[in-house]
Amino acid sequence: FSLQMQSRFDGNMGFPGGLMDKGPQETPVEALNRELVEEINLDLSRFACQQEDILLTHVNHSKKLVTYFYAKEVNLVEFSEIEKAVLDSEEWGTETYGVLRVPLFTMSDGYRGFPVFLANKFAGNARIQLLKAITAKNILSEDEVN
Amino acid sequence: FSLQMQSRFDGNMGFPGGLMDKGPQETPVEALNRELVEEINLDLSRFACQQEDILLTHVNHSKKLVTYFYAKEVNLVEFSEIEKAVLDSEEWGTETYGVLRVPLFTMSDGYRGFPVFLANKFAGNARIQLLKAITAKNILSEDEVN
Numbered sequence: 001f002s003l004q005m006q007s008r009f010d011g012n013m014g015f016p017g018g019l020m021d022k023g024p025q026e027t028p029v030e031a032l033n034r035e036l037v038e039e040i041n042l043d044l045s046r047f048a049c050q051q052e053d054i055l056l057t058h059v060n061h062s063k064k065l066v067t068y069f070y071a072k073e074v075n076l077v078e079f080s081e082i083e084k085a086v087l088d089s090e091e092w093g094t095e096t097y098g099v100l101r102v103p104l105f106t107m108s109d110g111y112r113g114f115p116v117f118l119a120n121k122f123a124g125n126a127r128i129q130l131l132k133a134i135t136a137k138n139i140l141s142e143d144e145v146n
Numbered sequence: 147f148s149l150q151m152q153s154r155f156d157g158n159m160g161f162p163g164g165l166m167d168k169g170p171q172e173t174p175v176e177a178l179n180r181e182l183v184e185e186i187n188l189d190l191s192r193f194a195c196q197q198e199d200i201l202l203t204h205v206n207h208s209k210k211l212v213t214y215f216y217a218k219e220v221n222l223v224e225f226s227e228i229e230k231a232v233l234d235s236e237e238w239g240t241e242t243y244g245v246l247r248v249p250l251f252t253m254s255d256g257y258r259g260f261p262v263f264l265a266n267k268f269a270g271n272a273r274i275q276l277l278k279a280i281t282a283k284n285i286l287s288e289d290e291v292n
Contacts, residue, residue: 002239007153007246010253011262080233087230087245093148098246100153101239107156116157120266 001139002079005130006040006086007098014123015069015130016040016096027051028068039096040082041089047074047082056132058125069129073137102130104139147285148225151276152186152232153244158269161215161276162186162242173197174214185242186228187235193218193228202278204271215275219283248276250285 008014018035020026026034029051036042036049049070056069074082086092086099103113118127134140154160164181166172172180175197182188182195195216202215220228232238232245249259264273280286 007244009249010258011249011260011264011266012258013266084230084233087226087233093247097249098153098244099233100244100246103155103157103243112156112158114157116267118157120157120159121262 001104001137002076003102003104003130003133003139004079004083005100005102005126006096007100008123009095009097010123012121012123012126013100014126016042029054029070032068032070037090039089039091040099041085041092042082043085047072047078055136056125056129058128067125069125069132071133071137104134147250147283148222149248149250149276149279149285150225150229151246151248151272152242153246154269155241155243156269158267158272159246160269160272162188175200175216178214178216183236185235185237186245187231187238188228189231193220193224201282202271202275204274213271215271215278217279217283250280 005013006016016036016039017032018039020028020031029049033042033044033048037044042048049072053070053072054068055071058067058069059065060067083099083101086096089096103117105113106115107113122130131145135142135145151159152162162182162185163178164185166174166177175195179188179190179194183190188194195218199216199218200214201217204213204215205211206213229245229247232242235242249263251259252261253259268276277291281288281291
């Protein structure tokens with residue numbers, strides 16, 4: 001298993017995505033796919049997200065902001081193609097500052113690997129979303145995550 | 147200006163590098179160039195580090211470990227070539243888990259950007275080395291860094 005995240009312009013770890021455009025009406029999943037092209041140069045003909053890929057919804061009442069989190073499973077060859085395309089994205093070096101794999105293991109000191117990774121800075125709900133993706137896709141059990 | 151770091155297998159941010167081999171004698175800069183090929187697939191015919199690229203030496207007396215930090219300046223076209231090669235390195239997905247640019251600015255909230263980035267987890271002396279590279283290469287002044 002590998003899991004892709006990005007290093008962002010604002011110094012946080014995060015997932016690609018963004019806000020829905022106010023002008024032309026678009027659905028959340030259309031907005032996501034648009035952002036995926038801009039930020040990670042995703043080939044939508046093969047890897048577009050579908051509504052059924054949704055895993056989490058967060059409602060921030062004070063900011064009047066609803067955020068949706070989608071996770072898409074691909075095989076390792078596809079994963080490698082997707083990550084290579086990131087460096088040719090329109091927003092590489094402006095929004096997207098890095099592409100990375102999450103270390104999904106804990107080293108023998110009980111700390112390095114996934115626990116250290118989780119101690120990094122995360123944008124918005126990205127840390128919760130990461131943990132959700134890991135359990136929802138059966139990469140680790142909830143017990144292992146805890 | 148851009149500055150390249152990596153996301154490591156152990157969950158920390160860091161620079162490419164590693165330990166000198168014990169068997170065949172190699173100099174620190176030879177060991178560095180060997181590690182640069184393994185970890186980031188660097189084209190040594192064009193970008194090999196030289197002894198004069200050294201910026202910092204740390205001596206860890208309790209671990210009996212001396213670490214050297216080298217910084218090499220390249221132009222933006224070369225920088226982009228170097229980062230794309232990383233994803234084809236031998237150790238991509240084993241030692242090297244990500245390639246990223248450091249956000250070298252502070253956003254209007256006075257926090258996002260470089261300050262948030264510095265709050266991430268860093269391997270060994272990597273955070274000090276990053277700050278040293280930034281001032282030594284006149285990207286930011288010591289006052290701006292502080």
